[in-house]
Each structure stands twice: as structure tokens, then as C-alpha cells.
Amino acid sequence: MIMDTEHYKKTQYYKDLAEEVIEEHEELHWLWNVRIDYVTSTKSKTSQGMAVYGECIKVKEWMQVYMPYDFVIMIYEINTHQLPREIHKRLLHHELLHIGVSEKDGEYIYKTNHHDVQDFRAIIEEYGLDWING
Numbered sequence: 819m820i821m822d823t824e825h826y827k828k829t830q831y832y833k834d835l836a837e838e839v840i841e842e843h844e845e846l847h848w849l850w851n852v853r854i855d856y857v858t859s860t861k862s863k864t865s866q867g868m869a870v871y872g873e874c875i876k877v878k879e880w881m882q883v884y885m886p887y888d889f890v891i892m893i894y895e896i897n898t899h900q901l902p903r904e905i906h907k908r909l910l911h912h913e914l915l916h917i918g919v920s921e922k923d924g925e926y927i928y929k930t931n932h933h934d935v936q937d938f939r940a941i942i943e944e945y946g947l948d949w950i951n952g
């Protein structure tokens with residue numbers, strides 16, 4: 819059952835792009851086993867005065883009673899709609915790199931990765947520091 823709300827909608831567009839990104843990067847292929855869903859928000863969001871383009875949210879175990887996903891990637895359309903498709907893909911690549919896993923007592927648990935510096939090294943190496951502006 820899909821239940822869009824006034825401000826939040828499931829998005830096939832970003833899901834398809836993210837799957838392209840995963841396909842194109844072998845180091846991301848393990849994500850095929852992670853349950854990720856993609857949602858757009860029409861609410862605006864800023865952090866420290868800067869526009870937030872997207873965020874990667876780990877779904878807590880108890881929440882999975884209601885939503886069968888490990889992570890949700892939220893895209894803030896107010897800040898992204900004017901950007902080209904290729905930049906959307908970079909943004910998704912960035913958000914996908916936030917998905918991490920760690921091993922504890924022989925059990926794998928998902929975690930949210932933090933940026934290497936102010937960004938992920940892999941993103942800067944592939945697209946440059948100013949990747950969001952092309």
C-alpha cells in the first residue's frame with residue numbers, strides 16, 4: 819500500500835536513477851541487498867544556512883513494523899528540481915554512500931556513514947568539490 823501525504827511522495831524517478839548509480843559502481847553493488855526506498859519532500863530544508871538537497875535516513879527496527887525498509891533517501895525537490903538529471907545522480911550517489919554496515923558479535927547491522935571530510939572522498943574524486951553545481 820502506498821500512502822502519499824501532502825508533502826511526501828514515493829518517487830520512481832529517483833529510485834530508477836539510484837539504481838543506475840548502483841549499477842554503475844561496483845563498490846555499491848552490495849546495496850542490492852539493502853531495502854532502500856526513495857521519497858520526495860516539497861518542504862524546504864536548510865542546514866546552517868545551506869540548502870539541503872537530500873538525506874539518508876536509517877529506518878529504526880521498530881519502524882520496520884510499519885515500513886519494510888532499511889533506509890529511506892529523502893529528496894528535497896524545492897532545492898533539486900532545477901538541477902539536471904546528471905546532478906541528481908551525483909546527489910543519489912552521495913546519499914547512497916551514507917549507507918553503511920558494521921559487524922557486531924558476528925551480526926551485521928546497518929549504520930549511517932558520516933562524511934570523510936565535508937563530503938565523501940569518492941564523490942570529490944569523481945566529480946570535484948563543487949559537484950552539485952556541475
Ligand SMILES: [Zn+2]
Pocket residue numbers: 912913916933
Ligand atoms: Zn551527506
